[in-house]
Amino acid sequence: MRPDSEDDLAAMIRAASGPLRVTGGGTRSRPAAGEVLDLRGLAGITLYEPEALTLIARAGTPLAEVEAALAAEGQMLAFEPDPRPGSTIGGVAATNASGPRRLSAGACRDAMLGVRFVTGTGEIVRNGGRVMKNVTGYDLVKLLAGSRGTLGAITEVALKTAPIPPVRVTLRLDGLDDARTMAAMMAALSGPYDVTGAGRLPEGGVVLRLEGLPGSVESRAKALSAALKPYGHAEIVQGDADFATLRDFAMAAQGPLWRIVLRPSQAEAMLAQLPGRHAVDWGGALIWAEAPPDWHPALRPGARASRVIGAPAMLPEPDAVTARLTAGLRAKFDPRGIFGGQA
Amino acid sequence: MQMPAPDAGVIARRDAIAARLSAALADPAAVITDPTETRAYECDALSAYRCPPLMVVLPSTTREVSAVLRICHEENVPVVPRGAGTSLAGGSMPTSDAVIIGLARMNAILEISAEDRLVRVQTGRTNLSVTGAVEGQGFFYAPDPSSQLACAIGGNIAMNSGGAHCLKYGVTTNNLLGATVVLMDGSVVELGGPMGEGAGLDLLGVICGSEGQLGIVTEATLRILPKPAGARPVLVAFDSPVTAGACVAAIIRSGILPVAIEFMDRPCIAATEDFCGAGYPDCEALLIIEVEGTAPEIEEQLTLIREIAEGFALLEFRESGSDEESRRIWLGRKSAFGAMGVISDYMCLDGTVPVSRLPDTLAGIGDLAAKAGLRVANVFHAGDGNMHPLILYDANKPGDLERCEALGAEILRLCVEVGGCLTGEHGVGVEKRELMGSQYAPADLEAQMAVKDVFDPGWLLNAAKVFPLAVSEARRGARRGQDAA
Numbered sequence: 001m002r003p004d005s006e007d008d009l010a011a012m013i014r015a016a017s018g019p020l021r022v023t024g025g026g027t028r029s030r031p032a033a034g035e036v037l038d039l040r041g042l043a044g045i046t047l048y049e050p051e052a053l054t055l056i057a058r059a060g061t062p063l064a065e066v067e068a069a070l071a072a073e074g075q076m077l078a079f080e081p082d083p084r085p086g087s088t089i090g091g092v093a094a095t096n097a098s099g100p101r102r103l104s105a106g107a108c109r110d111a112m113l114g115v116r117f118v119t120g121t122g123e124i125v126r127n128g129g130r131v132m133k134n135v136t137g138y139d140l141v142k143l144l145a146g147s148r149g150t151l152g153a154i155t156e157v158a159l160k161t162a163p164i165p166p167v168r169v170t171l172r173l174d175g176l177d178d179a180r181t182m183a184a185m186m187a188a189l190s191g192p193y194d195v196t197g198a199g200r201l202p203e204g205g206v207v208l209r210l211e212g213l214p215g216s217v218e219s220r221a222k223a224l225s226a227a228l229k230p231y232g233h234a235e236i237v238q239g240d241a242d243f244a245t246l247r248d249f250a251m252a253a254q255g256p257l258w259r260i261v262l263r264p265s266q267a268e269a270m271l272a273q274l275p276g277r278h279a280v281d282w283g284g285a286l287i288w289a290e291a292p293p294d295w296h297p298a299l300r301p302g303a304r305a306s307r308v309i310g311a312p313a314m315l316p317e318p319d320a321v322t323a324r325l326t327a328g329l330r331a332k333f334d335p336r337g338i339f340g341g342q343a
Numbered sequence: 344m345q346m347p348a349p350d351a352g353v354i355a356r357r358d359a360i361a362a363r364l365s366a367a368l369a370d371p372a373a374v375i376t377d378p379t380e381t382r383a384y385e386c387d388a389l390s391a392y393r394c395p396p397l398m399v400v401l402p403s404t405t406r407e408v409s410a411v412l413r414i415c416h417e418e419n420v421p422v423v424p425r426g427a428g429t430s431l432a433g434g435s436m437p438t439s440d441a442v443i444i445g446l447a448r449m450n451a452i453l454e455i456s457a458e459d460r461l462v463r464v465q466t467g468r469t470n471l472s473v474t475g476a477v478e479g480q481g482f483f484y485a486p487d488p489s490s491q492l493a494c495a496i497g498g499n500i501a502m503n504s505g506g507a508h509c510l511k512y513g514v515t516t517n518n519l520l521g522a523t524v525v526l527m528d529g530s531v532v533e534l535g536g537p538m539g540e541g542a543g544l545d546l547l548g549v550i551c552g553s554e555g556q557l558g559i560v561t562e563a564t565l566r567i568l569p570k571p572a573g574a575r576p577v578l579v580a581f582d583s584p585v586t587a588g589a590c591v592a593a594i595i596r597s598g599i600l601p602v603a604i605e606f607m608d609r610p611c612i613a614a615t616e617d618f619c620g621a622g623y624p625d626c627e628a629l630l631i632i633e634v635e636g637t638a639p640e641i642e643e644q645l646t647l648i649r650e651i652a653e654g655f656a657l658l659e660f661r662e663s664g665s666d667e668e669s670r671r672i673w674l675g676r677k678s679a680f681g682a683m684g685v686i687s688d689y690m691c692l693d694g695t696v697p698v699s700r701l702p703d704t705l706a707g708i709g710d711l712a713a714k715a716g717l718r719v720a721n722v723f724h725a726g727d728g729n730m731h732p733l734i735l736y737d738a739n740k741p742g743d744l745e746r747c748e749a750l751g752a753e754i755l756r757l758c759v760e761v762g763g764c765l766t767g768e769h770g771v772g773v774e775k776r777e778l779m780g781s782q783y784a785p786a787d788l789e790a791q792m793a794v795k796d797v798f799d800p801g802w803l804l805n806a807a808k809v810f811p812l813a814v815s816e817a818r819r820g821a822r823r824g825q826d827a828a
């Protein structure tokens with residue numbers, strides 16, 4: 001099914017009896033049962049005010065179209081979603097897709113100012129709005145961000161945009177072991193350098209990104225190189241191509257892939273147990289790891305892991321209260337269980 | 344202010360309830376029923392509305408909060424969580440049948456991790472003292488409400504509070520990584536995790552800003568940031584508020600992101616000059632713009648800001664050359680609310696509008712005020728469009744408060760009309776509860792109330808807030824029906 005208006009969509013959901021699978025470009029979906037409800041018919045940027053840093057788009061608008069419209073005005077999505085071909089902005093929102101700049105600029109959910117969505121009973125709901133600060137009522141925007149179509153079909157997203165920084169450089173350190181990799185990143189992130197990306201490439205190499213006005217980037221690059229002296233000579237590279245590599249790691253992954261979020265202080269122990277190709281992002285708070293199908297990470301308290309390519313797995317299991325609240329919310333927003341289980 | 348009629352059955356059982364609660368706490372004195380003492384909890388900073396609570400409980404641990412909530416749940420007693428009581432929306436105002444659970448005794452720092460750039464605190468801790476605990480290691484906690492000396496992290500989370508510097512660093516929800524939450528039935532849950540990510544749905548994101556209606560937050564993990572190398576404000580004076588508003592939009596459009604852009608108009612400037620003599624220029628409106636970095640970085644940004652501002656008929660561009668001059672530039676802004684309080688009673692609004700609509704909204708507010716025959720002063724966070732029109736009135740003049748409230752409602756509706764919202768950082772509370780229908784359709788409110796149904800099925804927790812009373816009545820009424828049975 002492919003509705004071409006929100007009302008159409010609501011009618012289809014009301015009329016549906018079996019499970020539905022809400023999709024955009026299908027580039028971030030996980031396998032699930034149900035008839036496909038393709039939202040790409042609900043497309044188009046409905047408002048873009050660069051001077052207010054605000055863009056509103058219907059869910060089926062291709063991510064590439066959003067990024068192009070922004071680039072034409074010297075702006076971008078600060079949360080840096082990976083540009084999967086065919087991906088829609090609704091899919092980005094529904095999976096809270098966020099790249100390396102999440103470290104400093106926040107996730108997709110932090111840039112989401114408002115949503116419209118249709119619940120499992122066909123009710124059209126609006127939450128949030130289009131302004132930068134809004135505490136009017138509950139923040140269902142956060143609830144919908146990353147909900148993977150389990151609470152409602154997102155039909156429209158209002159986003160905070162950001163200026164494209166005039167200058168970008170990458171500082172690169174090579175030949176560090178795991179312990180020194182983490183120590184170097186922590187040194188960079190604990191000082192006044194305004195680092196907007198920090199990770200380690202799959203082929204090795206610690207990369208740190210600085211962005212901003214030319215003079216500012218130059219002086220911070222100098223200060224940061226000096227602070228990193230104990231870890232070797234930091235090569236300063238113009239641009240930030242290495243961060244595209246980090247951002248797109250999951251897209252290029254071979255075989256089963258784990259996504260592990262953890263405290264940076266836990267990263268060294270995690271890196272030691274990884275069985276294959278991997279990358280580190282968010283200053284050590286995110287690790288992508290390719291691993292054979294029977295491998296599971298041993299997690300320290302608070303850390304979380306999910307297998308995002310291959311047989312779905314989530315560690316640890318949600319606790320009983322979280323499970324009860326999650327089930328309760330799904331029962332409220334989708335009492336008939338129309339939206340197939342993708343969470 | 345209309346509040347639901349108190350539950351006479353609960354009030355009649357007061358002593359028995361107090362005895363049960365005392366027995367559950369290590370310190371029996373943590374349950375306060377003496378009316379002279381509970382009076383201190385009868386209102387928050389929206390002090391026009393007051394009501395003494397049934398009693399006040401001051402637990403010391405998450406376990407005690409859990410025990411207290413479990414008993415209140417069993418006894419079907421309404422509960423109002425309270426941090427420092429600085430809400431401007433009546434969020435922590437009780438009803439006479441409600442138990443206030445005050446978090447003031449829970450103010451410990453539980454963990455500081457420089458490596459992970461986070462701090463874990465009990466939520467009764469004040470906002471400023473969180474930064475106090477980490478600044479020795481070169482960090483700070485970014486959200487900085489003007490009330491930061493007094494307000495508690497728990498209240499900040501419940502209201503999703505902002506501050507002058509959130510233009511760059513975001514509001515509470517963008518700096519909150521995790522929370523320990525006690526639900527109304529006493530169950531305890533850990534939400535969030537590394538980078539704020541929890542298991543599945545973003546429940547932490549919903550708790551933040553839920554105004555104490557979904558659970559009591561007892562512990563919080565907060566993101567801390569390295570202190571910037573330096574910061575410097577400039578003061579830019581204009582001959583009209585509309586021009587100042589247009590300049591804000593131009594700065595944002597240019598791609599420079601200052602940490603703060605604050606706005607004051609003539610009535611506000613005049614009041615603060617009389618109050619603290621900050622030495623502000625004689626002008627219709629001014630902006631205080633703060634940028635951060637090393638000295639050359641600051642210069643670079645200020646040069647660009649000056650170029651932009653010069654396109655807007657500026658009267659003066661006053662750069663700070665020393666810490667003392669910086670302090671004086673901020674002095675008037677920081678004293679603005681106090682200064683207005685000296686010259687008049689006032690009501691503080693908190694609507695947000697798109698930055699692009701600042702100029703015409705300011706003009707619109709002026710028109711509405713003139714029509715109502717009341718004076719309005721403006722002082723606000725301009726960079727993100729979060730306006731704080733202060734309506735001046737005379738509490739002793741019959742009818743003036745009502746005229747002021749009517750004008751306030753009109754101004755907030757104007758904010759919504761131009762694409763904004765009723766409240767940018769203070770919350771709905773009781774104050775804006777009845778206006779919710781102007782921003783949200785019935786289905787929108789229904790969806791929000793459905794969330795409360797899941798977290799607090801009996802609608803015992805701070806239930807008479809946020810939603811228009813008529814809209815939440817059936818749900819709140821169900822509790823009472825149950826009570827009678």
Ligand SMILES: Cc1cc2nc3c(=O)[nH]c(=O)nc-3n(C[C@H](O)[C@H](O)[C@H](O)COP(=O)(O)OP(=O)(O)OC[C@H]3O[C@@H](n4cnc5c(N)ncnc54)[C@H](O)[C@@H]3O)c2cc1C
Pocket residue numbers: 387388423424425426427428429430431433434435446466487488489490493494495496497498499500501502503504505506507554555556558559560561680768769770805
């Ligand atoms: C002079 C002044 C200036 C201010 N400036 C700002 C500003 O710049 N920015 C801004 O955003 N606000 C500002 N405020 C408003 C106020 O300070 C904030 O809303 C603050 O976060 C309230 O914190 P509190 O601890 O005083 O909360 P309280 O007033 O005690 O409670 C506020 C709400 O939070 C709930 N609550 C409290 N603790 C918890 C908890 N642990 N768990 C669950 N719910 C809880 C209460 O039930 C209530 O609904 C200002 C207030 C004043 C008086």
